[in-house]
Amino acid sequence: MTDVLVVDDLDVTFALHDSEVKAVSDLDFSLAQGETLAVVGESGSGKSQAFLSIMGLLARNGKASGRAMMGDVNLIGLPPNELDRYRGKDIAMIFQDPMTSLNPTLKVKTQLAEVLVRHQGYDNEKANRAVVEMLERVGIPEPVKRANAYPHELSGGMRQRVMIAMALLCRPKILIADEPTTALDVTVQAQMLDLFKTLTHDFGTAMVLITHDLGVVAGIADRMMVMYGGRCVEKGPTDTLFYDPRHPYTLGLLHSTPHVAKRARRLDPIQGLPPSLEHLPRGCAFHPRCAFRFERCFEERPPLLPVEAVREKACWYQGELKYGEVA
Amino acid sequence: MFGYALRRVLTAIPIVLITITVCFFILRLAPGGPFDGERALPPDVMKNLRAHYNLDQPLLTQYLIYLGGVLRGDFGPSMVMEDFSVSRLISIGLPFTLMLGFSAFVVGTIGGMLAGAVAAVNQNKWPDYLLVAIVLVGIIIPNFLMANLVQLFFGVYLHWLPVGGYHPGSLIHLVLPIFILALPHGGRVARLVRGSMIEVLGTNYVRTARSKGLGTRLILARHALKPALLPVVSYLGPGLSYLLTGSLVVEQVFALPGIGKYFITAALNRDYGLVLGTTILYVFIILALNLIVDVLYAWLDPKVRYR
Numbered sequence: 001m002t003d004v005l006v007v008d009d010l011d012v013t014f015a016l017h018d019s020e021v022k023a024v025s026d027l028d029f030s031l032a033q034g035e036t037l038a039v040v041g042e043s044g045s046g047k048s049q050a051f052l053s054i055m056g057l058l059a060r061n062g063k064a065s066g067r068a069m070m071g072d073v074n075l076i077g078l079p080p081n082e083l084d085r086y087r088g089k090d091i092a093m094i095f096q097d098p099m100t101s102l103n104p105t106l107k108v109k110t111q112l113a114e115v116l117v118r119h120q121g122y123d124n125e126k127a128n129r130a131v132v133e134m135l136e137r138v139g140i141p142e143p144v145k146r147a148n149a150y151p152h153e154l155s156g157g158m159r160q161r162v163m164i165a166m167a168l169l170c171r172p173k174i175l176i177a178d179e180p181t182t183a184l185d186v187t188v189q190a191q192m193l194d195l196f197k198t199l200t201h202d203f204g205t206a207m208v209l210i211t212h213d214l215g216v217v218a219g220i221a222d223r224m225m226v227m228y229g230g231r232c233v234e235k236g237p238t239d240t241l242f243y244d245p246r247h248p249y250t251l252g253l254l255h256s257t258p259h260v261a262k263r264a265r266r267l268d269p270i271q272g273l274p275p276s277l278e279h280l281p282r283g284c285a286f287h288p289r290c291a292f293r294f295e296r297c298f299e300e301r302p303p304l305l306p307v308e309a310v311r312e313k314a315c316w317y318q319g320e321l322k323y324g325e326v327a
Numbered sequence: 328m329f330g331y332a333l334r335r336v337l338t339a340i341p342i343v344l345i346t347i348t349v350c351f352f353i354l355r356l357a358p359g360g361p362f363d364g365e366r367a368l369p370p371d372v373m374k375n376l377r378a379h380y381n382l383d384q385p386l387l388t389q390y391l392i393y394l395g396g397v398l399r400g401d402f403g404p405s406m407v408m409e410d411f412s413v414s415r416l417i418s419i420g421l422p423f424t425l426m427l428g429f430s431a432f433v434v435g436t437i438g439g440m441l442a443g444a445v446a447a448v449n450q451n452k453w454p455d456y457l458l459v460a461i462v463l464v465g466i467i468i469p470n471f472l473m474a475n476l477v478q479l480f481f482g483v484y485l486h487w488l489p490v491g492g493y494h495p496g497s498l499i500h501l502v503l504p505i506f507i508l509a510l511p512h513g514g515r516v517a518r519l520v521r522g523s524m525i526e527v528l529g530t531n532y533v534r535t536a537r538s539k540g541l542g543t544r545l546i547l548a549r550h551a552l553k554p555a556l557l558p559v560v561s562y563l564g565p566g567l568s569y570l571l572t573g574s575l576v577v578e579q580v581f582a583l584p585g586i587g588k589y590f591i592t593a594a595l596n597r598d599y600g601l602v603l604g605t606t607i608l609y610v611f612i613i614l615a616l617n618l619i620v621d622v623l624y625a626w627l628d629p630k631v632r633y634r
């Protein structure tokens with residue numbers, strides 16, 4: 001299986017008035033063709049910024065360094081006009097809020113057709129036909145009518161389907177979905193995940209699914225990456241992380257997710273608050289909230305190291321993790 | 328859309344009536360009258376004059392007579408410029424004033440939009456600071472002062488442009504007046520465009536457009552411009568009315584043959600008919616402009632369209 005994206009040493013820094021804050025540090029991961037990688041972590045852990053930086057969409061005060069190799073091309077640091085050759089064509093992104101992510105002053109078909117005109121060189125007529133086909137494919141009833149509608153005439157679920165159609169128009173190699181279901185009703189969420197599964201499978205598209213809902217991850221992701229304080233703390237195949245988490249933070253996340261914690265005897269939120277990136281704790285950033293910490297955790301930051309052949313974690317603790325014993 | 332426009336026209340009628348009424352009575356409340364000159368006129372002459380212009384009738388009767396005239400499209404005679412009806416004076420001065428006002432409007436609006444967009448795209452870089460500075464100067468300095476300054480500089484010192492005056496077809500005489508009128512208008516437009524453009528460039532939907540690899544030019548032209556212009560469009564109506572009223576002063580400063588000359592002299596002379604006529608005309612123009620702007624707004628923002 002070939003890797004469609006290889007990220008190496010990715011840092012994202014934001015300049016503040018008289019200091020800077022590092023939202024993502026030393027991120028490494030790869031994405032194989034057609035696979036689904038879930039990226040999980042609490043709010044502010046750097047999930048969105050990591051992938052916005054790969055898309056060249058950081059805020060003005062943000063700066064990325066490192067490598068994000070798509071084939072021979074490093075997407076990090078590419079000037080916008082060169083990035084535009086790949087964005088929307090080989091790598092596409094869906095955003096969290098379908099209500100504000102479509103342009104309110106343009107018809108749906110205009111916003112979709114322009115992608116095909118730009119990247120595939122279609123004329124308008126051909127592009128419009130392809131748009132209607134794609135709308136039908138993502139399960140939008142009366143696609144011709146919807147293509148001629150303005151976004152505000154569609155429901156939230158419908159708009160997210162439009163976003164999905166838009167992202168998949170050029171059958172990209174990579175699809176980044178940033179909390180694509182968070183803003184939607186629970187019933188719609190399940191439909192949407194099915195849709196992702198089917199379409200990425202049909203198109204052979206690799207997907208990054210950013211979420212803080214582990215319930216979503218279970219049914220769809222092949223692999224999983226857990227982030228805390230801008231760093232990856234554990235990654236590996238979804239099953240192994242679910243049934244045998246090795247990082248205390250992963251364990252905590254699992255026990256705070258209703259869907260997943262059914263097996264556990266009780267549901268517990270992780271104690272304490274996510275750290276502020278400006279004042280990250282010394283040593284292991286998770287130590288103030290960790291039930292397994294010991295002296296070493298206060299002083300030295302644990303590196304991300306292989307645990308078994310296919311998984312890695314960043315934690316000094318080597319014993320067995322038993323939930324609730326020490327907490 | 329047509330029903331909407333019709334409704335707007337009908338609601339304008341009471342506004343016009345109220346304006347006529349208020350102006351009519353306020354003008355009469357002001358001390359002095361059209362025939363109070365430096366030298367008092369002989370009582371007999373005065374009496375004849377007052378009778379001729381119905382000024383000896385009760386105020387209410389005068390009001391009704393005037394209103395009747397207006398409904399027939401007759402704004403009455405000028406009381407100071409004998410042998411001229413108000414309608415005639417307006418028809419002499421208005422075309423020039425409108426031409427001047429609209430030219431300045433077009434120049435200022437287009438210039439302001441471009442300047443605002445350039446400033447927004449280069450936010451917090453030197454082109455932005457430069458434009459913000461120019462715009463501030465343009466808005467803060469009142470136009471009569473600015474007019475005198477440019478007359479001095481370009482007319483008296485540099486001899487590049489005429490200080491004032493106009494004869495039909497002479498564009499060079501219009502450069503400075505148009506510039507003076509366009510500057511504050513363009514400044515306000517630029518400020519609005521800059522603000523709303525910066526806001527729009529930070530929206531999620533512009534981020535979506537960037538994620539599609541559309542390229543800066545297409546994103547600006549198709550995705551950002553229309554929504555960024557919304558707040559500007561609602562300003563254009565009032566903006567053009569400021570321009571037309573501002574042109575009254577500028578015409579005076581540059582000795583131009585527009586309606587401003589008559590309006591200002593009329594106000595100073597208590598020329599009841601002429602002041603009222605010009606005022607009503609301006610009310611008409613302003614109402615019409617607002618109507619046009621609202622219709623334009625509905626076109627730009629599909630969400631308003633169906634209300």
Ligand SMILES: Nc1ncnc2c1ncn2[C@@H]1O[C@H](COP(=O)(O)OP(=O)(O)OP(=O)(O)O)[C@@H](O)[C@H]1O
Nearest residue numbers: 014023042043044045046047048049050059061277
């Ligand atoms: N423009 C910016 N300037 C300064 N700091 C920023 C900026 N944008 C993001 N950050 C910082 O980056 C951190 C990580 O943000 P990010 O959006 O990646 O979080 P996330 O993991 O996606 O969380 P959520 O689940 O809430 O979306 C934020 O906590 C914030 O402090």
Ligand code: SF4
Nearest residue numbers: 284287290297315316
């Ligand atoms: S390194 Fe120490 S503090 Fe950090 S997660 Fe592991 S045990 Fe807890």
Ligand SMILES: [Mg+2]
Nearest residue numbers: 047048049178
């Ligand atoms: Mg996020």
